[in-house]
Amino acid sequence: MDGVINMAKKIRYIKGMGVTHIDTRQEIHKIDRYKNIEHYKDIIYQCGKCGTCRTVYQDADWAKVCPSGEFRKFESYYLGGKNLLIWGLTSGKLNWTDNLANIFYHCSVCMACVQQCQVPELHSFSGEWLMAMREEAVKQGYGPMPEQRLYTKHTMEEKNPYMEKHDDRLNWLPSHIKQTADAKLAYFVGCTSSYREKNVAVATVEILNSLKVDFRIHDNEACCGSPVYMTGQTEKAKILAETNVNNFKNAGIEKIVTSCAGCYRTWKDIYPNKFGLEHGIEVKHLPEFLLGKLKNGELNFTKEFNMKITYHDPCHIGRHMGIYEAPRDVLSNIPGIEMLEMPRNRSNAWCCGSGGGVRSAFKDMSAFAANERIEEAKETAAEAIVTCCPFCLNQFKNNIKDNEIQAIDLSEIVKKVI
Ligand code: SF4
């Protein structure tokens, strides 16, 4: 435990007032990330219940950030309240109940609250114990939620959480797409693009073909494990991770490009840092990959895309991984696009409400979060909310109820302009 406190004191990195940057978290996490709740229990009490984690108090005019707290309107659902409950459970003053577990699962683990808290130890580690408490809930028999249990069972059997057959995973793949049998680069499609947002998968392989990139899709790709891991089921998620790592390593894959924010974070961060799977495979999110091609002159936008758009930062590549500018840089280089920012952007972005198992278990909270974001996007006067995560995309499409705005993936736009 000393390690956590000493480390946090040593890296008092918060630069004056204002929002800190998640990148700094990556440095400290090497030592104290992804531990069980015992590891953190002695610093949770440092939460002063000040409420700073409820709002962006700089840049976004005290805008709210927590989908869970704002939906339930009760202190227990904000980070400060959750911290108090964790302190009660870890100090033996409270016992686990279904109601307590329900509160911990009312959270998309979007990290927006963590980003705002200015207490160094809490800013650095709150995200860790939000996850550690889910693991603990599973160990104690109070997690995951019933709907999450259902999709987990299917995922372990059919390698996807969508109740679809594994054998149908590549049904979206157009016959004209050229793959290279011994390519070292693989496109990791992910479950949402394979079964729900197939346009993203199609656009991505069309782009790779247009750029003459030698690539292949592994014919036995499994769910990356994110929906299982994010609901505290670490052991099961690790089985999926090992399946993928073994399959991809055995196939000689050295680099992965993915179009899904969740798959990207899971491969790049969770596999090595949580599961200890040092796979050595380079992982790129599609906008990063495309930006590299733009910079070295291999990618040129030859057509216009005349539209006012606003970009939504997916939590898994934004606050979790620090990627904010690559998608914006790609989009702003496309002729005809007018970029409009929502007030809550980059590290202050409001979550779409689909992650952390929330969409399956708490549909009301999930829809509330999506609608809040859609309204914010509309207020910019954008014609489209653009993202680079099929899960966010699917969430917006399911919740847009009028013709005032549409949801598009970055890949779909790029495909149209090359
Ligand atoms: S987590 Fe941080 S910002 Fe939130 S109530 Fe506790 S000390 Fe305040």
Ligand code: SF4
């Ligand atoms: S991680 Fe997101 S949903 Fe969970 S408590 Fe923090 S702001 Fe709320």
